[in-house]
Amino acid sequence: MSPVNFADHAPATGFAVHDGMIHVGGRPLDEIAGQTPCYVYDRASITATVQRLRDALPRGIAIHYAVKANPMPEVVAHCATLVDGLDIASAGELALVSQAGYDLSRVSFAGPGKRETELAAALEAGITVNLESERELDVLCRLGGDSQKRPRVAVRVNPPFQLRSSGMRMGGGAQQFGIDAEAVPALLQRIGSLEVDFEGFHIFTGSQNLSADAICEGQRETCRLAIDLAREAPAPVRLLNLGGGFGIPYFPSEQPLDLAPIAANLAALLPRVSAAMPDATVALELGRFLVGPAGIYVCRVIERKVSRGKVFLVTDGGMHHHLAASGNFGQVLRKNYPVTIANRADSTDLETASVVGPLCTPLDLLADSMRLPRAQPGDLVAVFQSGAYGRTASPLGFLSHPAPGEVLV
């Protein structure tokens, strides 16, 4: 067995090739993906990633899973056995984690514009609400008064700084996320006067960051801000959620994130945080980093079409299943995900081909003029790094094709 390798992409080291076929969890991909298109997720990969994180990070750092990265119930259930908390972003995700029987005292709920029904569900479930506005606090207090339940709240802070090198910025400057840091002291004072339990702070500044330096700088600034705000806190801070933003390599020339400097930086920050907030658990909330590398999107070549000398592999899958791989989920310049022909993964007979889907739009592109094993109808296309923001972040209804299946192996 040899690992899957690409000329231009960071190696997808998690998956083996045997007799030309990619294997997941010791099983050939064509057997797992009996019905295409589908997403295949590797349980062992998720387990190994969490273990690698725990081995690298200083003891005492809690790891939370951000459910929105991949809400497949089996994936969430598996992650729940590995991590210290779940972060959700809707009442739908709350229903998901409740049905899984997960310990709701370790669930927190972020996201702007929480509706009254969602806040009521959060109150009923006893989860922590990361306040994104003063309105959310007002609604929770009213609902709490009506139901004789004490809301559990943390304050999501929009920091005055931005995280460098982030694929998606979600903090700093003007934002729909969180409460501007300068308005937080007054809010904390109000919280102290209300019938609510104060949990702590949530500061999330961005996603898909591959620069350890930028992440370290963000964590230093985040801790400094939290230490300042903790002086104004109405009760001991129990949870300091530093966000995450750990990225994974998708495109040519990107390299996996180096955890060692991040671990060293956190080890240096922890004593300062503990001195200021002795009761606080420090948590990282990660989605993509935990589940992204564990997923492969698989579709089948329907037709091999040559148009004026250019080869198109037309498949039964596409952007309606995997918007991110088509380049339309946060990319500025479209680049290819790591893609190969799953049943010819060790072939040296390569050609330049584009992988497209069945939609009537040129945006429906899974690989653009990529060096791939020469493929025939019936072959399987594998798109790696597809475990996060794949199916869940795709316009499944567009053109009314069937939705892709999902399997956790």
Ligand SMILES: *Cc1c(COP(=O)(O)O)cnc(C)c1O
């Ligand atoms: C989306 C999101 C995450 C997860 O981000 P990843 O880049 O997938 O790790 C974590 N926290 C919050 C508040 C989010 O909105």
